Amino acid sequence: MDDRKERFNRVQLRDSKQQEMLVGSTTPFLKDAWRRFTKNKGALVGLVAIAVIFLFALIGPYINEHAYNVLDKIHINLPPRIPFLEKLGIFDGSEGNYNPYIEKGFTNDYFWFGTDVLGRDLWDRVWMGTRISFYIAMVAVGIDMVIGIGYGMVSGFFGGKVDMVMQRIVEILSGIPNLVVVTLFVLVLKPGMVSIILALMITGWISMSRVVRSQVLKMKEHEFILAAKTLGANSFVILFKELLPNIIGQIIVMTMFSIPNAIFYESFLAFIGLGLQPPLASLGVLIADGYRAMITHPHLVIFPTVVLSVLMLSFNLIADGLRDAFDPKMKGF
């Protein structure tokens, strides 16, 4: 608001020609949204945090000499120990007054996040688990994109009986709590990556389809659709070339909100014992395994919890930022 003075020039009243001239170029919609997005501090923090976590998930497991799935009978339940930081008195491998690295003679070993009850390196396991979270996130986006948008567009665009039937189906499906659907589905199909993804597929697209439908209903009454119809465009062209670009903002926002939701459901399933099977371990599995030993070995639960929480928080911050960037009502906020 403080740059108002620079933005407005005094226009001479009698110079009517100049008065009607538009000064400056118009900003494209997406560019405008991006500008608003980058002004949002929270969203930028989220973006940076996700970039950092993504980088660690990518290279983390390779930058130390341990492996996520190698069992080691000697190095079990070691607390975290990080070079350099240990000199400051933090992460020096001690638990209270007891330092197993010194007591057991592992003076040359460094497990940055410690090890679990089977001697597996937690650093590697956390980042491998983060990979799974990102994988789930991508799948969630895919589901939303394909099923949600498709269902919503068809239902909204064709209307009438098609819409009636499709909406009754959605109404009944959404009457069942997600928790019940996801839990039972994974139970029937036996826990694993495929069944978790299928379970998310059944429930994940509903809210997206609702948003797309309502947007299509609003948009299809506009003149440009009528114009396209008059020019002989078929339904396919109208749906994908005319309607879709106009509702892309809402779609992006909804997609971003479905990511943390999917990550949450995966970790939730892990926590109630329906997670991935070993040697694979998601963040949820790590937390579920770790919390039992929380009091004696808090590092087992602290690291995966922090990564999961930061990840969820960052996705939500980005989603919030995008919503504000795309929502014209909040413009100039």
Add this chain to the structure above:
Amino acid sequence: MTKFIAKRILLSLATLFVILFILFLLLQFMPGSPFNDEKLTAAQQAVLMAKYGLDKPFFIRFWIYLQNVVLRGDFGISYAIKKDMLVSGIVIARLGTSVRIGLQALLLGVSLGVLFGVISGSKRNTWMDSMATVAAVIGVSIPSYVLALVLSFVLGYKFRIFSITYQVDQPLWSSILPTIALSFFVMAQTTRFLRTELIEVLASDYVKLVDAKGVARPKVILRHGLRNAMISVITILGPLTVNLMTGSLVVERVYGIPGIGSLLVEGIQVNDYNVIIMIAFVYSALYIFVNLIVDILYGVIDPRIRVAKGG
């Protein structure tokens, strides 16, 4: 209005019926048999199947099942958790604790959420608003079980203010931590929603008119702003209920609360299908009931909805 309510009730009942059918269908596909004892011979298994009526055709079994559920509230017997006990008895005995803690969390979450929402929405872009917004985004992001773990570790173990686990003989005192853990999301979601609504309402013409008439600001916000904003807050009660249920599963496990959430997890681990199905049904029924109430309330409170829906 009566027509609208009748229609909603019918749809709810239809949904419940579909859910029961789907649950029963899923029951058939559950891996493993409820009689997991390897010592049983095929003949003994067949005897057991016949005893529990598992050898009849699908639709006949569903018909019997439906009659049992509707007429007697009987969801069969438990195969593993408490052998040969009626599932309904086990579930109902534990339902009270879960509902109580859920309601406590809802009450705490909504009251704090309304408080923060009003502060945040009426004092926009101040430090209080920023604090509430940050707290709210953290609240919707952090899973309730993470919060439960943190609370029990810090307040339960480190500082020993509360007990780490739920104590049956101290139902109120020991349910404080789980209530806080569950209420955080409710609080955050209510704050976020109310803030957006309040900002919109406070910018509307009728509030501007009230302002112009010189009514005191607190009265404008509470009487005219909050009242109208609260109407839409009712609509998030449905999603909040689901979140409380999902949260209860994990939170009850962390604190060892003898509720239906922990019972469901227990049932999943020992393949006690009848227990799983009944709890899934109870959860669905609760959710549908809340949604029904919300829809009817919404129609009663806000006349604009009534006209639009043609009831």
